[in-house]
Each structure stands twice: as structure tokens, then as C-alpha cells.
Amino acid sequence: MDNQDFVKTVKIISKKYYTAERKTDPFEILIHGILSTRTKDTTTFPAQKRLLLAANTPEKIINLPIAKIEKLIYPVGFFHVKARLLKSACNVLIKKFDSKVPSTKKELMTIPGVGNKVASLVLEWGFNLPYIAVDTHVNRISQRLGVVPEGTKPEKTETIIEGILPPKLRIATNYSFVQFGREICRPVNPLCGKCPVYKYCGFKLKSKYKNNDKL
Numbered sequence: 687m688d689n690q691d692f693v694k695t696v697k698i699i700s701k702k703y704y705t706a707e708r709k710t711d712p713f714e715i716l717i718h719g720i721l722s723t724r725t726k727d728t729t730t731f732p733a734q735k736r737l738l739l740a741a742n743t744p745e746k747i748i749n750l751p752i753a754k755i756e757k758l759i760y761p762v763g764f765f766h767v768k769a770r771l772l773k774s775a776c777n778v779l780i781k782k783f784d785s786k787v788p789s790t791k792k793e794l795m796t797i798p799g800v801g802n803k804v805a806s807l808v809l810e811w812g813f814n815l816p817y818i819a820v821d822t823h824v825n826r827i828s829q830r831l832g833v834v835p836e837g838t839k840p841e842k843t844e845t846i847i848e849g850i851l852p853p854k855l856r857i858a859t860n861y862s863f864v865q866f867g868r869e870i871c872r873p874v875n876p877l878c879g880k881c882p883v884y885k886y887c888g889f890k891l892k893s894k895y896k897n898n899d900k901l
């Protein structure tokens with residue numbers, strides 16, 4: 687796939703999947719990002735909801751005992767570690783950033799539990815800034831489309847696709863690809879026959895999965 691086709695593809699996918707209803711509260715996105723590492727969305731979202739219902743500010747979270755946070759976020763992966771990270775992250779937010787989530791990558795990456803992907807996610811979803819968080823969906827779909835080679839690491843994918851896409855499309859990429867990746871370009875058994883970007887896609891098995899939904 688060449689760069690122009692990738693731009694067309696992202697336009698088609700984001701037109702269908704980028705909605706105004708998406709969550710945009712930076713604190714909520716930060717919590718989601720910390721919880722989501724090595725954890726499926728279907729586990730992360732309920733855990734995030736339970737935690738934020740119990741405590742929706744940095745002050746309230748640091749006042750919760752670790753055991754209570756662990757109970758609220760279980761069964762996310764590494765829940766013991768993440769409970770401590772959440773407390774440390776909230777501590778840093780209070781002490782260094784006046785309880786507000788900062789809006790630069792450099793500042794975000796000083797917060798415990800926040801690496802490059804989570805920082806990009808907060809900037810992209812929470813602040814509408816032109817970053818692309820390359821999670822498992824974005825990386826898989828970029829490889830299948832053929833805009834990056836198979837086996838490319840997320841950081842490299844991020845550099846390549848950020849270099850191709852104009853800022854306005856970058857803001858929509860993670861959210862749109864995540865929805866598209868859950869619904870159509872699924873990790874296993876993608877529904878290629880229903881795919882709106884089939885003609886652009888370079889996935890070598892796409893014809894095999896063309897009638898997948900009828901199997």
C-alpha cells in the first residue's frame with residue numbers, strides 16, 4: 687500500500703468510526719491507559735468504570751487503600767502492580783501538576799505507569815492533539831494493510847504512520863482503528879468481505895477471509 691492509499695483508507699475508516707460520543711476526559715483516559723496495558727478491552731473498561739465510580743479524582747484515588755483499588759480493578763493484568771502505579775500516578779498529578787493531567791508528552795511520561803503509548807493516547811483522545819497511540823489494533827491493522835512491514839514494533843509503526851498522515855487524521859486514527867479492529871479487522875477471523883477498505887488492503891489472506899461471515 688502506498689502512502690496516498692493509506693491516507694484514503696484512514697479517511698474511510700475514520701468517517702465511519704470516529705464519533706463525537708467518544709470519551710475525552712484526560713483523567714479518565716489516563717486511568718484507562720494505565721489499566722489497559724496487557725489487558726483486553728473487555729476487562730479494562732468494566733474495571734475502569736468500577737474504579738471511577740468509587741473515586742473519580744486523583745485525591746479520591748490516593749485516599750483509597752491499595753487493597754480496595756486492587757479489588758476494584760481485578761481482574762486486569764498485573765492488578766497488584768497497577769494498583770500501586772495508580773496511587774503513585776495520582777500522587778504525582780497532585781504534587782507536580784495541581785491535580786490536572788498535563789498536555790505534553792514530556793510531562794506525561796514523568797507520571798508512573800505512563801509510557802509512550804499511554805502518553806499518546808491521552809494526548810490524542812483527551813486533548814485532541816495530533817498523536818497516534820499505537821496499540822495492538824493499530825499495529826495489527828497497519829501491518830495487514832501493508833503500510834508497515836509485518837512484525838514492525840509499535841514505536842516504529844507510530845513514527846511511520848505519523849509521518850504519512852496529516853494532523854487532523856492522526857487525531858482520529860487510534861479511536862477509529864480500535865472500533866474497526868473490534869468489529870471488522872478482528873485479530874482472529876477478520877470480516878474481510880464486509881471491509882470498506884478491502885480494495886486498498888495488502889493483507890495476503892484477505893481473499894481467504896472474504897466469505898468469513900458466512901462460514
Ligand code: SF4
Binds near residue numbers: 830872881882884
Ligand atoms: S480487508 Fe481484511 S485484513 Fe484488510 S483491512 Fe479489511 S478486514 Fe482487515
